Amino acid sequence: MNSPGWTSAEQPVVATVTALARELADPIRLTVLQLLAHEGPHGMTQLADVLGVTPARLGNHLAKLRQAGLVAGEQAGRHVTYRLKDPAVTAVLDALADYAGGALPLPSPAAPPERLCYDHAAGRLGVALLDHLLAEGALRREADSDVLAPGPAAGAVLARFGVEVAEVAGSRRKLATSCLDRTLRRPHLGGALGHAILARLRADGVVAVDADGRTLTLGPEAARLAELLPGLSPGA
Numbered sequence: 530m531n532s533p534g535w536t537s538a539e540q541p542v543v544a545t546v547t548a549l550a551r552e553l554a555d556p557i558r559l560t561v562l563q564l565l566a567h568e569g570p571h572g573m574t575q576l577a578d579v580l581g582v583t584p585a586r587l588g589n590h591l592a593k594l595r596q597a598g599l600v601a602g603e604q605a606g607r608h609v610t611y612r613l614k615d616p617a618v619t620a621v622l623d624a625l626a627d628y629a630g631g632a633l634p635l636p637s638p639a640a641p642p643e644r645l646c647y648d649h650a651a652g653r654l655g656v657a658l659l660d661h662l663l664a665e666g667a668l669r670r671e672a673d674s675d676v677l678a679p680g681p682a683a684g685a686v687l688a689r690f691g692v693e694v695a696e697v698a699g700s701r702r703k704l705a706t707s708c709l710d711r712t713l714r715r716p717h718l719g720g721a722l723g724h725a726i727l728a729r730l731r732a733d734g735v736v737a738v739d740a741d742g743r744t745l746t747l748g749p750e751a752a753r754l755a756e757l758l759p760g761l762s763p764g765a
Contacts, residue, residue: 561591564579572715575715601613608709645727645742646717648727649727656713659716665680666683675716687722689757690729692726736751
C-alpha cells in the first residue's frame, strides 16, 4: 500500500497541523489556549468569567480542545482544573503572535483582593498556599475527596511557615481540605492547617486582617511571601 501523500489528511504531520489550525481558528478556543499557556491552569467557571461566556457554552469549546489533545482536565474532588496538555503549544502561540506583529490579546481582569474564607486565607494567597504544599510534597490528595493528607515532606515544608504538623494534626478538625475559591474558582487551602498557617503569617507580620474582618492586607514583613511562596507576587 502506498504511503499517504504529503497533502493527504491521513499524513500524520498534516493531520496534526490541520487539527491545531482548526482549533486556533476559533477566537474562544484560541483565547482559552492563550490563558492556559501564559497564566497557568484555570477552572471552568474562572475561564467563563474571564471570557464573558456561559459555562455551558465554554464547556463545548473545552470538549473540543480536549478531543483535539490540546488541554487536559485534572479532577480535584468535585472540581476540574484545565491546563495545556502539551507545553509546545505555547511556542506555537508565541510564533503566531510574532508572525502577526504583536502579542495575541488576553483578557485582563483586575486582581481580586485577598480575603478570608472563614478562618483561613482565600484568594490568590490561599490558592498559592495549596499549590505550593502539593507541589512540595507537604500534602497529598485523597482519591475522589476534598480532604488532604500529609505528604512525605510535610514536616520540613511546614516548618518554614513555623507550623508543627503534630500540633495541627491534634486538632479535632480535618487537617487540611481543598476548598473551592469562590472568586478564582480554584481550590485553596482550608481546614486546621489553613487556619494555622494564616495565624502564623499574621503573628509574623506578613499579613493582617483589615477592619472589615474579611479582607487580608500586607503586613510589614510581606516581603517574606516571596520566600515562602515563590509563585506569588506580594505586590500584584
